[in-house]
Amino acid sequence: MDEQAKRQRPTYSDEFKRDAVRLVVEEGYSFKSACAAVGVCDATLRAWHAKLAPPPEPCGDDATVEEMRAEIARLRKQLKRTELEREILKKATAYFAKEST
Structure with a gap:
């Protein structure tokens, strides 16, 4: 082979x-x-x-404490990832704006 x-x-x-x-x-x-x-x-x-x-369904008002904790953990992870992606995009935008001038 x-x-x-x-x-x-x-x-x-x-x-x-x-x-x-x-x-x-x-x-x-x-x-x-x-x-x-x-x-x-x-x-x-x-x-x-x-x-x-x-995407997972959001918890309702009748969710258990454990379901709420799991959703909070998931949302925190999602927020952290989104913030990181935003920072990367800001840096990329600044870089390309600098390159085009």
């Missing part, structure tokens, strides 16, 4: 990716078990999940 054939990554259909994500989202599989079931690595499945999984 030549060197290029060894490095070639497998390609997966969109349907396969959606089905793999569905195992985690709807069927309750852990990422580890879903990875084993479909034969992909954890990072690959997590990337597909980030792109294809529907």
Whole structure:
């Protein structure tokens, strides 16, 4: 087998990716078990999940304390990521504005 054939990554259909994500989202599989079931690595499945999984439903007024804590943790993580992305965009904007003058 030549060197290029060894490095070639497998390609997966969109349907396969959606089905793999569905195992985690709807069927309750852990990422580890879903990875084993479909034969992909954890990072690959997590990337597909980030792109294809529907956003979680917000807690209602009748949510338990544990559900509220989980939502707060999720929202804090999302906020931190969004703030980081905003900072990157601000720096990129300043850089390109400087380059165009």
